[in-house]
Amino acid sequence: MNRHPNEALKSKTALPIRPAATNKSLPPLPRPTERDPYFGNEHVARACSRYIAHIFECSENVSSTGNPQRYLALPLFISLAIHRAEMYDKTPIAALILLSRLKIKFPPFIGNGPHPGQGLFLTALMMASKAMRTKLVDIQSWSTIGQELFNVQELLAYERGMLKILGEDVRIDGKQLEDFERLLYRDYGVDRNAYPKMYPAAVFSGSNHASEMHGSGSGQNPSSNYTREHDHSKSKGKSPIRSGGYYREAR
Numbered sequence: 199m200n201r202h203p204n205e206a207l208k209s210k211t212a213l214p215i216r217p218a219a220t221n222k223s224l225p226p227l228p229r230p231t232e233r234d235p236y237f238g239n240e241h242v243a244r245a246c247s248r249y250i251a252h253i254f255e256c257s258e259n260v261s262s263t264g265n266p267q268r269y270l271a272l273p274l275f276i277s278l279a280i281h282r283a284e285m286y287d288k289t290p291i292a293a294l295i296l297l298s299r300l301k302i303k304f305p306p307f308i309g310n311g312p313h314p315g316q317g318l319f320l321t322a323l324m325m326a327s328k329a330m331r332t333k334l335v336d337i338q339s340w341s342t343i344g345q346e347l348f349n350v351q352e353l354l355a356y357e358r359g360m361l362k363i364l365g366e367d368v369r370i371d372g373k374q375l376e377d378f379e380r381l382l383y384r385d386y387g388v389d390r391n392a393y394p395k396m397y398p399a400a401v402f403s404g405s406n407h408a409s410e411m412h413g414s415g416s417g418q419n420p421s422s423n424y425t426r427e428h429d430h431s432k433s434k435g436k437s438p439i440r441s442g443g444y445y446r447e448a449r
Contacts, residue, residue, distance in 0.1 A: 235269070236277040241387070242290055243277035248386040249294055250318055252393045253301055256309025268345055272315045275345070279320060282343045289332045291379045292370050293322035296329075296360070298378075298402045304363050313347050320344040321356040329368050367403075377401065 236243055251258045251272060258272040269278040280290055297318055301307055309315055324340050327333060335343070337350050348356070361368075378401055385394050 235274055237281040239277040239280045239286070240273075241383075243273045243280065245382050245386045246276050246290055246294060246319065247273035247315070248389070248393065249382060250297065250309075250315045252386075253298070253396060254307070254309040254315065254318060256314040258315065260313060270313070270316070270345070270347075272319075275313075275316045276319055278345070279323060279343050283323065283327070283333075283335060283340075285323065285327060285332055287332065288375055288379070289326050289330060290323060291375060291382065292326035292330055293319060294382065295370055295375065295378055295402050296322045296325055296364065296368065298397070299367050300360055300363055301396065302399045302402060303365075303367070307363075316344065316347055317352075317356060320348065321353065321360060324353065325357060325360065325368070326370075329370065374402070 234240075247258050250256070256272075260270045260272075269275050276290070280286065309318065311317070320340065320343070324335070327335065337353060340353055341348060341350050344353075378397075381397060381401065
């Protein structure tokens with residue numbers, strides 16, 4: 199039996215970290231007509247989008263909602279989320295590793311609903327940022343970062359559902375991150391007619407010998423911001439991941 203998700207997220211990771219920053223007001227939503235709608239994140243956003251769309255069998259495009267100023271297509275959604283959350287480091291790649299583990303542990307999991315890839319990426323980015331201590335962002339801000347496609351209650355439930363499936367498998371080894379990043383850009387860095395099948399589980403498996411993170415010598419737990427006031431997983435209720443949110447079983 200898995201321990202409570204909090205116990206899983208107290209384990210160490212081998213990734214270097216920056217001191218956790220306090221959350222600050224988010225930049226205003228820009229217009230998609232700007233010169234660079236990807237904010238300098240096109241390469242990583244498109245690679246992440248191709249990967250999610252392929253692995254979870256969901257579309258990178260969405261139907262028009264009548265609001266041309268929203269970044270709803272998956273690569274644009276990802277680029278804006280990275281920009282607004284100010285996570286230009288390896289956090290988006292770590293998010294894909296968590297999603298890959300989810301798929302390996304529960305292969306029938308594929309995208310569903312109007313914005314399945316967007317919900318998957320936003321939830322995984324939120325979890326990866328806390329596991330890596332990239333910065334502290336409150337749950338309401340995550341909803342804003344996601345252009346309010348998902349409300350606070352939905353994000354809490356998505357996170358809880360992922361934790362239920364992942365159990366303790368939330369650590370990300372530094373070398374593992376680098377190796378997966380190379381595979382991602384090699385295979386998903388450009389548009390192709392076909393993409394490879396799911397990588398072997400060994401590519402994503404957590405390291406049992408993760409080295410100390412910077413600052414851990416002081417006794418501080420590198421994953422501690424998944425606890426106390428930043429632990430969103432304590433919210434009660436049924437998870438839309440397994441009950442009709444952005445999940446359905448492959449047939």
